[in-house]
Amino acid sequence: MSATEQRGRKPRADVQRNRAALLETAQRHFLQHGVGTSLEAVAKEAGVGPGTLYRHFPTREALLAAVLQTRSEELVARQADIEQLGDAAEALEQWLRAMEDYFSAFSGLPEPLMAAARAQEPDNPLTIPCDILITATDEHVQAAQSAGHVRAGVRGYDLFLAACSTAWIKGNGTDEESLDRLRTLIASGYRQRNAQP
Amino acid sequence: MSATEQRGRKPRADVQRNRAALLETAQRHFLQHGVGTSLEAVAKEAGVGPGTLYRHFPTREALLAAVLQTRSEELVARQADIEQLGDAAEALEQWLRAMEDYFSAFSGLPEPLMAAARAQEPDNPLTIPCDILITATDEHVQAAQSAGHVRAGVRGYDLFLAACSTAWIKGNGTDEESLDRLRTLIASGYRQRNAQP
DNA sequence: AATCAGTACGGAGGCAGCATCCGTTTTGAT
């Protein structure tokens, strides 16, 4: 028996079915209406009562975290690929874009993520993925610094913040051209002036 | 008769009193609870009914814009001072900080400001101040570019976005040190490498 | 001073969403 399975010994059929339906519906609603979507509507469309939704996911953040689980895993997988590249500068750049995409998955997502990153609430379900991302970013940054591609004094957390705010702006309907300008601006900010090959 | 006075000829005493009370109370509530504060509570504390509040300020944005009026004027005044400086680079930097402070006046303010800046809704009361700020920023940028302090290709709007997102991050409780790092990062991004005095 | 018409007031009311509680139903185990 794996650790993720039941500790007692009863994985009720109900529970799994409802949980799956809720996750599926919630993802659709988050996609269409953003993270602020009506949880009541999600429950109704999933064919369960509000009580059931709240029992499975006590807070909006818990539901969000569960829905994001899949995407988080994909992101981590992408990181593995990215790390394969020899070029630390290129790797960092790709990683930042990957994070930005992740943050942009649903409209309004950066808000709760920032709240979780600040992380005075240790039981916020979004804190864990955030910490993972920050750490991963920091590793990329350090690698790129060692290779002389990134200024000293830049931390992973700084670029995490930058990616998060870029995603926030993106989610607010700014045109792609302006976004690219902003990304370029930020890249100019962290890049080492004279890269040493 | 000035243009800002009545066009017909009746400035009812009621109206002025209530409007003033609403603005005063709203500012306090925005300060304490952010831009999402309960308008019902504002009305109640101002001693008027909800109807009166909504007649004076049909939307939350209208109320926000009215409350921000004073601050906007201060900001413009500060701009005048800043322009006096001969140093365009220093002027730009100060201007960006001034804007950031303005955006940080109330928690959650960047959100509606961004929505207004994107500006497909021409009757959004926040659009006007936003456009003014963008234009002003662009002037500072161009001045600094002429003096060779800022890269070509940087637009005022880009730095407006940057300031807005910095304020957003700030409003989400990030520590001052990280903010300073981010500001430095952005500054490194727009500054010309070899300034020509 | 008294009247009048226009204006503004304010609260009741309808609506939507959140979150909880508890009587009823489902489920796996025996």
Next chain:
DNA sequence: ATCAAAACGGATGCTGCCTCCGTACTGATT
């Protein structure tokens, strides 16, 4: 087939939004 634990779901109470309309106030007019 029976049972107790576990899960369900909807009724419920709450808060906030926004509107509508009978009532009250105000400034102008005589």
